Amino acid sequence: MILSAKLLRPAGSPAKTNTLLIRLNSPTGPANSQRQPLVLGLALDRSWSMKGSKMDAVVQASSSLVNWLTRRDFLTAVAYAEDVQVIQPLVPLAEKNSVIHRLNSIQVGTSTNLSGGWLHVLRTLELHPLADGYKRVILLTDGNPTLGIKDPVQLIQIASDAYKKGISTTVIGFGNDFNEILLKEIAESGGGNFYYVETPEETGDIFFKEFGDIGTLYAQSIELRVEFPKGMDYHDVVSEVSSYLEPDPEEAGRSKSLVIEVGDMRADDVKSIVVQMRPTKKDTPENIKISASYYELSEGAKLEQKSFDLALDWKDESGKEDADVVVEATIAKTGKGLRKAGTLLKEGYTEESIGLLNDLIKEINEKEELAPEVLQTLGFRVSSLKNRILENSPSAAKHLVASASELQYGTQESFPDDGVEYHDQIYCFRSAEDIDLYRCPEIKGSIQEKMKEGYRYIVFNLSKSSYIDSSAIGMLIQIAGWLRKRGGELIVSNLRASVKKVFSITRLESHIRSAETEEEAQSLLQAWIESKV
Template structure:
């Protein structure tokens, strides 16, 4: 077994064992009920030892430490940050400037392309007259119907165009994306939310074929103000590449085993675009001396000095995303509060595009009383951190299964079951019942994965599940 993989799995088991037994340094503790309402004072003013919510503009941020009481010496903590798109009473639905980019390569022949056409027709029926839609389809070459406002006459034209999409050629994803960008740019939709929905069932075989080149293209599209969502159908597409498109494009990722599910997914993405409340969303952790950020579980990060930044997707009304970061306090001293991290959320409000910043300092108290460290555990934080740890194992399990190491893959899932059972001892069994059920289903998938198609399906299910467990709750379909 891969040594790194063993370490990750054992680290998760040890962390949760410490949690259940109350051994320091435990990564999970409850926010204190401070009868005096007092806050410790650290390097940057008041430190919050309780869950802290900040709301202004379109987003609400709730930040807390899993372990606001820590023992002296080195200690590991988790910072959990939830970001929610606010419901805006009476807000007008934003018009969208959308490019639907459909794979029509020969692998889409028959049922999949038939369902893609049906879903596209359904999407046209959901548009309002102030929305714009371009329809792009690609095989070896790329063709398209330029962006048009969705008036009754134009909707009829769109429906007729959709009927003429037939399978042909290879999979030139880059040409499809470039044409989608060109059509969105050429639109006269003023004040609209700009979005590309990419659909593919296969690997890129023509045009740009290297992951790095395609990712750079999506990053450039996003820099131009266009969001990219990526939907993979079947078992042959590159899920890591498509997930990367959604992350770099600040959109959503969807995995569909059955193309018949395309209609609801197109509708969901349209709903997210039309109820957008914030874009250019970034979450940062600024660390004082003596604190290390070990990892942000499941997210790409950018680090500049003592600041680590995570880019989040565009937010729609009601959308929730969660970020879990693992930190280490190197040398906590009894009798002094510890400033652990400053958390800042920056974004642009829609539709006025005005900048907004939320910020809060998080700190911990130091106590030699291990019973106090143990007693103040946070049940929800326990579950959130366990899910993030399990997602890391699940990603490793998927790779092991893909490479033919089925027993190793099943071992990761079995470890996750133990993690959730231990978390249930802290948070109550009902709090993790759904998580355990999902792990049992995944284990059954692995047991039954006898051919390449079943393996690919199980891998994609695992990786999609891991995204949600890491905290990509609203941006994973």
């Protein structure tokens, strides 16, 4: 893990506030290591409103998730309505077909006992004895609780308490009838993700994205601590993160440090946190001390700590701004603004919500030249969200809140690649045999070496592979993620009938493109490259 930080302006700037950018970069992870076992719980809404295409899509996506997991992983699933139906007790995934068969047996009920289903899964995972596994609940609902615990404060507290015990909660809101503000707060307090599924067709992509998150986890329960020197004091947290202040015992009314709860982080990821500070005294010899503590999952959940001292240049009074900090601060402010706009809209303050979005668009446009590609995309996104309101879309508030979640940790543009310059050449990897748990580390290591050479467009020729297992599926998902983050792409080619069947059963074909031949795959990638020029 790389911890770094910098200021918007030199410490000596006459401005009343200064902005601190803290950045965490996680490595791609050691290629020769196996990921920690996953202990997953599915809590699926089976109330009457889920009947039909909604339930079908959830069952299909859940079945795909089962197929992406390995035999080392554990899964339990419940479906809740007026009561809680245990679909699958917690078991290792040795026999996936029976689990999928049980998922397909779910029948809809009437009411929505969200807390009943969720608490059942939380208790099951808490009692599971696996010491070095990662535990997560995926909670899906299309409405508000009608039975059981309905108080938002209590539900958020359940998520927080479970996370302190090492169990995170991801929440998926389905359709237009749920409380997006509540579900997002549950996910934030529970250390998981919040997703919005507007149509059943989107369900598979959301489960794919979630598996990409939990299948490559690097660090859990990350906590940042910012210690303010005597010349600086806390002003505000711009990023949408949970935090609290620790008072200075020697000076009344002053904050000694800020503690930020970042949550979990997958391998090959970037998280940017933006904090505003207020200079109170010049010429202090102290630095801003920043530390990060977390459990590194590749080391058997070993507690690790990183520290970074940011020197303050009080002599430089130029006020020159760092463009990187400006961009990240703009993104963080936009994320917080989108959430506020969603809340305003939900409470009926439509004009105020639109006005806030107009202010965000104006600020983004003013700074666009600093990072044209990133900020143009951001400006277009906010404009599209505003148009949803103008069109009276019933899902506008949900899209605002979901977009705020996606912007929570910045651009995701900077990766710890040691100065690698990526090019547009295509690399063809040709597998020489079947791919299973034992071959995956070697293959990932080979791909990582090619990425260090600047390759980001890769063809996987599987002509000599008649068998791939779930570890290989997870590997392909991970490699596709590596490449896409760097503007590249992965295409698999020359699939034998047996491997095609695996792609079809696991619905991997919906997420990773395939070609009949290596030459066709190269042509597809070349067309992709040329379209971006």
